[in-house]
């Protein structure tokens with residue numbers, strides 16, 4: 001989970017516009033439904049907070065009748081700085097720090113994290129316990145009541161099932177501003193649907209329903225679990241995503257038991273041979289000099305149909321002196337492909353046209369800087385040209401036959417639950 005959170009931070013900037021757009025929908029149109037065995041609760045945003053104070057007393061970590069000081073680690077604040085205020089001696093603090101090493105390094109206290117000091121309600125004000133909260137579920141106990149006892153504990157995390165539904169509507173911007181926003185749900189959705197839906201291009205009228213997990217500790221929300229299933233209506237098309245575990249692998253599958261992730265076609269044409277590979281330094285046959293060749297050339301007879309290797313939207317359909325007639329396809333926020341030297345671009349392939357994997361987008365030619373009929377196939381990953389033959393795209397296997405029956409049962413239940421959520425539009 002911690003790794004995931006780091007990722008979220010890294011991508012937060014990149015996806016901020018996506019989040020905003022989606023949140024506009026889901027924040028304003030939250031639904032409350034009950035259905036089947038699953039208790040579906042309303043998805044009112046709950047502030048993510050720390051462990052409730054009374055937890056430690058209620059769970060016998062510290063005895064009742066102590067005074068509780070609830071603090072936050074300040075910038076560069078150390079254990080000794082905290083405990084000296086409570087009249088714990090240097091010698092004792094030193095002993096605590098040393099003994100703590102095997103359990104939790106006190107130098108790893110993080111600014112902004114919570115800590116609790118429990119001391120006696122008398123003139124001595126003796127510290128009996130110090131607790132450092134690593135996160136909303138994990139904490140370290142320094143029990144000073146008897147001989148020093150230091151241990152780490154994890155609170156029980158309760159998973160609750162929630163639903164959200166919404167319509168993408170640009171006028172709902174204010175809803176984000178007015179509400180506490182959990183960015184995790186839109187991020188999860190954008191990852192699940194990365195191959196099916198370009199989240200930079202979701203449009204007004206697109207709508208969705210989602211059933212997902214939220215994690216709670218003592219009635220306080222500490223974060224989001226996984227998305228269990230989702231429905232997205234994009235440009236009028238239905239996209240279901242069902243979480244399913246087969247063996248030790250889990251993935252999201254559609255209503256046809258296919259993975260939501262898509263592999264690219266190996267090549268943009270059916271019958272061809274590779275005449276030149278991706279290279280950072282290649283002798284250019286026309287320009288007669290060394291220069292990078294950031295694509296893969298497939299030689300084929302003039303007029304051979306060229307296919308888009310993945311679903312996407314045409315971002316460029318045009319002509320340039322070097323590329324000749326060419327088409328660029330954007331597949332999602334990560335991948336784009338480009339096809340050069342076409343004899344002719346297929347009619348109807350214009351900027352904004354949506355294409356499906358295998359759709360013909362043009363025909364092999366030798367327009368632009370080319371010696372003979374071929375298509376130069378270029379592949380972008382996160383804005384950088386990479387070798388299409390080497391790029392590793394996650395596998396996209398369908399549900400295995402041995403799990404198909406189990407999947408069908410899960411799918412039927414999930415789709416019926418999704419359908420029972422009131423239509424957000």
Ligand SMILES: [Zn+2]
Pocket residue numbers: 276293295296297375376377
């Ligand atoms: Zn080329």
